Structure formats: structure tokens, C-alpha cells
Amino acid sequence: MSFAPNPDRFRFLHIDLNSFFASVEQQLHPEYRGKPVAVVPTMADTTCCIAASYEAKAFNVKTGTQVGEAKKMCPGIILVEGDHTEYAKYSKAINDAVDLVCPVAHNPSIDEMCCELIGREQEPPRARRIALDIKQSIYKNVGEALRCSIGMAPNRYLAKIASDMQKPDGLIGLLPSQLPRAVAHLDLRDLPGVGARTEARLHAKGITTMEQLLALDRTGMHTLWNSVWGDRMYHWLRGGVTGDDGATVTGDVQKSLGHSHVMAPEFRTDEGAWAIANKLLHKAAMRLRMEKFYTGSMSIVIRYQLTREQAERMKSKRHFSGIKQSGWGMEARFRQCQDTLTLLEAMRGMWQRRPQGEEFRRPFFVGVTLRDLVPENEHQEELFGDSGNRTQLSATMDKLNLKYGHTTLHFGSMLPARESAPTRIAFTQIPVQYGVDYM
Template structure:
């Protein structure tokens, strides 16, 4: 069976961008963090830092203990990450059309008919790696996986890191997967691993030996069937998931860790969530707000309401909910959920709501054209010191 898919994963992407931009960071242990605080976690770690056991999600205080000479880079903007992402996509497109972008550092391409032989596909993968090195930067290494479907191509890319190039063809399956731990597979986290263990499955070899029905039982539904088929090289076209919520959270800098500062940041987060929701074409029928104190205790509150999408009404709802008990709140968040498409919402009979909706949409247009927060609610002005330009792990925003 011929190879059909190419998967590209940029190695330690965010840390590599920082090392590419700043030659003094090259060859040194680097971690990218959202704020300079030992209580937050590392967003990314360079391979020099990974040798000390530091990885994405490692607590910064623990990372400093593991590597006292670790260099921390605070993300004040993610525009340069978007620029590198776009440059990488352009390089890949010059070699092979990108079928789908999975995240800021991952993409998948369907191979042409004349590229499906193993030697041709491997040569193409090497060409893409070389072109990224030459045109984007010598610090921008990537792993390329080639296989029968996107899932196995991603798994192939995980087999050799960093800077890998691996093909998994039909004759490699399933025995070449056996050296992987269950959690090495995309989609199996610790909780899913526990479900496999509860079913008596502790190795990849055992997982691959499960029947389709056994796999369904472990996963609790049709996802198990998808996995069973994909492990055997089939291409599975999954149905598009319906969006259920839009949410934002923020760990606040020390100067905003007061009730008033938290309220301002919460307003800013709601503005962002509401704008995103309108851009996606939804109304919300529920809202949740939460806060976490410096002692890691948590508070949350929820309510449901008639379909709503204008910022003013949502702000009034949030203000009725947000009465957390913390004198020093550390993190706040807001979620708009139970979303319904605009086309399914009957127009309001009240002129005031219609005016609020039109004004919200007008503000969205101005902010998209002239920059985020060009027009904003007065209640969120104090939050301007918060770093609101977040790293886009998923959808890549356009540079404006």
C-alpha cells in the first residue's frame, strides 16, 4: 500500500522562534512563559531545557529547580509566532499543498500520486525540511511523518524527535508501534490511559490486538471504532464537531491581583469571548465565571438565559454573577456556552436589544480593522496592563 499523507510538526516551536530571533539564546535552556511568576507553567521548552526534564506544562518554580540557569522568556506578543507560522506554511505550500492546519506548529498534506512511493515521499519530506531551514531559519527544526492516514502520519512524526523523518507503511503495522507508550499516541491522555488500564490494556501491542467492539467499549462509543480503523491504515473522515462553548482565562500579573483588578480583567475576557462568539455566528444561552485565589482555592458561578450575543447584556449578566470571595484573586475566567447558531434565533421584538446588537457588531468591525481594544468597555480599561495577546495553539489569527 502506498504512502498517502505527510504530517509536519515544528519542534519546540515557540522556544525555537525565540532562539531564531535572538542568537544569544541558541544552545541554551529556554522556556517560554505567559508571565514572570513561579506559580505559572511553561508554555514551551527548548530541547536544551528538555534535557533537564522541563516540558510544556512544567511549573516554572519546578523548572527553575530542575535547571537553575534556565532562561525564561515572557510572551508579550504572539505576532512573531504568527509570522513564523505563515512563513512555514508558505514554504510547505511551495513543495506540496497544505490540506489542513491543525495548530500553530502542525499541518497535514495529502501526497500527490507521483509522491506515494516511500523513496519519493521521503525525498519530499527532506526537501520540505531543507527549505524551512534555508528560508525560515536554521533554528526551525521539524519532524515529518509519512503514512497511510493523517493519524498514523502524526504518530510517525512522534517516533523520531527532534528533526525526524519517518515513514510508516503497511508492512510496518502494527509491530513498529509496539515500542510506544499508550500516552505517546495523540488523544490518549492520563485519564484515557486509566480507562485502558481498567480494561486490562497496558501496552500498545495489547491495544492493537483489541477487536473493534472491544475498542469501542474502552472509548465508550464510536471513537473507539475510528481508532481501530485508523491503527490499521484506514482513512476516517470524522464528522465536524459542533462548537459547544467559547471561553477565555487569564493568570493576572501581581499588580492586578485585587478584587477591582480581577473585575476589570473579567470584563476584558468577556469582551473577547463575545466578539469571538459573534464572529463564529453564535448566540449564547449560558454563562459561567470562575476565579482562583493565590492559595489555589476555586470559586465559580453559572446561569442560563434567553439567547444573547450583545456585549452589554452579557456584561450585565456577568456582573450579577461575579462576586468571588478572594482578597487576592490570581486567575479569572469566563465561558459562554450552550451556543445556538444565529440562523436558529428569532429576532428580538425589543428595539433596545436590536440597538445593542448592532453596536456590538460595529465595535467588532472597528477593532478588527484598527486593532483589538480600539473601542472597549470602560469597565475593562484597568485591565490594559494584562498581557492579552495570547499564543494561538489552535486557530491562527490573521496579522492586522
């Protein structure tokens, strides 16, 4: 493992798509271009914007801004309900366009790509030419409304930092000879991995500026973070390479999968929440089989909206949408399975034990997660086989749903929510296409 800074070359390009969801909407709808646009999960003032165009950001509307507030801040804002299938398609198309210029080595999220440069590609003039060609390839092969900022650096951590330093349509390079002074002007929150809680901990230890952080030696950084992360960051910020090079380290085996949904107002009843939970489980169970896993446990989470009086009377938290909430969750364990009917029975048993009372009459959020995943090749079959042919039933459902759409054949309990709870994209999770749908 080498910690020595590289010569003045760039080893990595980090591509960050600018206002990706909103830009896709402007590509799909030319009449939206040059106008403030916000993408929302549902058309409700109580929910939050999940993306904003740069025209909307000029009015300080950003990801997380409550829709009602966004309307006040920017009276002419165009609200668009997100189409996550389109976003997944555009992400793949952009990935392919980048691949035409330089192979994509890593996809940190749906709106980010990372390329590793080799040989003479690392020379600054050549790296800059590759970055400009990537921009042109996206423009030419995908769409003129889609822009990206690209960071060039000797390691992936710095390349990501550089991609955020000039937006939109930026191109910034950080060479080893310029480090660490080239990042001394940044805020602590500009560092990947430093969120509000980490920043508060750093402040409590007397580190409030980047200059103070960079003044620490390697031992000081280790002590500050109380882990090897401090050693790594010390070298990353100086252009060094530490093996993982700033990449997220993931486990060898996936541990869970699931879906969650903030419900539209018409579904915020016990009956509506149950139908939504069924839809979420239907998708999760199908993914479980497509990804060749069995599951041994399931958790369910319900969040309930409180009135002002209820919130004052009991301990409550505020949802990111601004709704004051109480919550309930439960986990059930069972024999390893992958068929929908067995999972549905487990969920029904938990659902019957949900809390009752006035403060639990307005559900607005449901989440279903399958846990303790076991790969198919490690699963031990039951001694007495599959009673009721449940596995065969699920296989038949999958065959039809892959061909005609994942809601073609389903259990009746999800019927009221068949068209609700569409695929949503977490920025760190890229939907996969199964048959004709993305999930």
C-alpha cells in the same frame, strides 16, 4: 468504507513543529540559539513553562514545569514571556511554506499540519523527497531556527504517531508491510487519544503494554474501549483507513467561545480580577460578532489561591502551576444578543454573587465563556428592536478596534487591565487575525 491495508505507500504526511514557541523565540532572538529557553505566560515563579527549547529539555525542563523548579533544574535558563501574536504569524508563514511544496489538508493545531498525498506522490521515495522539500522550504522561507519532525504513513493516525518517534528534525515512515510490529515498542501513552486517565483504565483491564494491546483482535479492541473507537484503532494500527482516518470529528456548529487568564501577581485582587474579566469579555464579544454568532448564555469561572492552612481545612485541588486552589463558577442565561453592553450587564450580575470570605480573597485565574451560540442567519430579531442602539454601539467600537487595535475603544471597567490578558494560544486553537490583531 474500506478497512483493508493499503499497498506499501504513504497517504499522509504529518508535520510537527519542534518546540514551536521556544523555536520562534530563538528565531526572533539569535542570541538565544543553542541556549536553554523556556516560554512562560507571566514572569512569576508560581506559573508554569508553556514551552521549552531542546537545550532546556536536556535539563528535564518541559511544558508544565513550574518556573521556580525550572530555575533550580537549569540555573542558566532564559525565561521569555510569550508573544502569541508572533506565534500565530509564524504558524501562518510555516503553513504557507509547506503549501509551496504540498497543499496543507488539515491543521490539527497551531504547531501541526497534515498533507494528503495523491497518485505517485504516495510512492515512498517520492513521499520522502516531498518531506525533505517541506523541511527545506520552512528553513529557507521562514527561519533557520525552526525545525519540524515529519511522519509518513497510510493514515493520519499513524502519521501523527510517526511524527513523534524521532525528535528533533526527524523523518519516520510507517509502511503497511511493517505494521503493526513497527509500533510494538511504543508506550500506550504514545498513542494519540491515550492520556493518563485512559491509560489507567487500560491498566485496570489488564492492558499495560503495546504488545498486549496489539494482540487483541477487533472484537477485543471494541470490548476494551466499549465503543467504535476500539474498532477504528484496531484498523489504524494496522495501516487501515476508516473514513475519518484518525481526524478529530467536530460538530457542524460551534457551541462556545471564550478566553481565560492566569493573572499576574499585581492583578490578584477583586478589583484586578474584575478588570481582567472585562478584558476577556471585551475580546470574546468582539470575536462573537466577527464570527457572526449570537449567544444565549455566559459562564464565568474564578479560581482562588489558598494558604496552606486553608487548603488543609477545606477540600482543595492543585492548579497545574502548583497553587492549591478553591474555585467558583456560575452560568447566566439571557435573550440572544451579541453586543458588549448586554453581556457586560450579565457578567456584572454574576460577579456580584461570587463567594465572600477569607478563602476567596486571592483570585489568580478568571475565565469567561459565551455559550449556546446561534449563527446570525438563524437568529430571530426582537419584536421591539434594539433599545438604546446597543448593536450600533458595538459595531462602531468594532470598526475602530479593527483599524487601530482591539483595545482602542472599550468600556472603562477594563481600563486597569487594558495591556493585560493578551492573546493566548491553546495548542488546539489557532488565533484568527481580525484587523491588526490576532484573537
